[in-house]
Amino acid sequence: MNSPPETPPTAGRQAARTDVSDADLLTRHIAGDPHAFSEIVKRHRDRMWAVALRTLGDPDEAADAVQDAFVSAYRKAESFRGEAAVTTWLHRIVVNACLDRMRRKAVRPVADDELVEAAERDTPVPDQTAEREVSMEVSSALKLLPADQRAALVLVDMMGYSVEDAARVLQVPSGTVKSRCARGRAKLVPILSHLRNRSDRSRVSSAKGAELRDG
């Protein structure tokens, strides 16, 4: 299944596992290896967290969604058919868990009074504030989009996945992903224009050129 690890035996299990593919780990999990699924979680949790956090815009909701997703994946590992990458499968579960939560209730706004209060009282390091502010603005802007457009933009524009990968995760044709991204971006322009005016004055011509070229 995999070549022998080059590390000494005492480095053992941990070193060997990094060589094992996700699909093999999933197979081992199904076969009863109690450590295999933990390794899958460890490998992918940061990306899953990012997807959930950006899709839901709320850390508590995102934590619940990722937990639901991993528990479901753990239980239903047999449903993985191997026609897609394990990561695609996991992304699909996480994205669906997020969309499921969005469907069931309106997500609470991120800001909470105490955080705002603390932020007003103390002046933190400027660049971190700016970054946090932009991140919050982007989060709240994304919440104004329909769920399908939001999910597509999170995968393609924020996480940097190819349109094809996003299409596999969302289980829709590539053209649909492109169209959702296009409509989502068009909606975001007026909402986020003030951020752009503040932070980027020099990129106009090059960005325009890139878009024209890509178009």
Next chain:
Amino acid sequence: MTGDTHYDLEILAELAEGLLDAATAMRVREHLAICDPCGESLADLAAVRELLAATSTPAMPMGVALRIDRALAAEAENFRGGGIGLVEAPAWDDMMRDAPWETAPLPQEEPAPEPETRPEPAVRLGVVGDDGTVTPVTPSRRRTAARRRRWAMPAAAAGIAAAVIGATVVTTSMLSAADPEREPVIARPAPATSTADYQLTASNWNYTDQELRGSLLDYIGPGLIVKDSSDTSELARCVQQVSEKVGKAPFAVDQGFYNGQEANIVLFWHNEAKNQVRVHVVGPSCETVRKPALASWR
């Protein structure tokens, strides 16, 4: 932006994605060549893409990672016929329904909340630091950090530590769900109100400024009680110093990192009823490395 003279953002976005038919695309391009406002709109669209791409995506907070490990450990217990610790997740069919964003809203249905108060199965804290994704530790710190960790602290020692510190009992081990015969107990910490005692943990978490503004219980609550005199006596002096400055005793101290640098997070109640904590961050020489600020506990 619409009408005969300009194209709207959606058309321009579709052009950029190559979604327009050849004839329409040609027409829009010809227009773009002579129309500055539409060119600006196209640039705005590109800027939105750049903004989204540039928005940082933080790593999963340790509290969330631990929670998931616990849930999976509970799931493993259940799977092996133990019948305890089942964490309810939404039904698979619910979650994986096709095109869920286009279906009608479901009846309100909450997944069971994570049982936080009962004894829980093993927490796999060993993941922290294995690959550096959870707690990036600077090389010079590795030795100290490793020495500080007491992953497999015997239960008796934990009991003593708890008796001394009087805030929290946390036993952890490297055991995973595979070892059902051991049942480490995790008690959620009760905030200490005594002025003399504080809970001392060594999460070795690398805190960001943003995390220190949010809810801290998840980071510090499930941490490891430390009992290491060589390390802690120095720390105790420092905590004493900080306490004198603040004018009261802290309720929790966590040894970890702040923006990659070794740091101790010292927490004072600001207003316990309002769930407000005052966060002081000090470096190895007890120097203040972050302006004291408020955060929440739960």
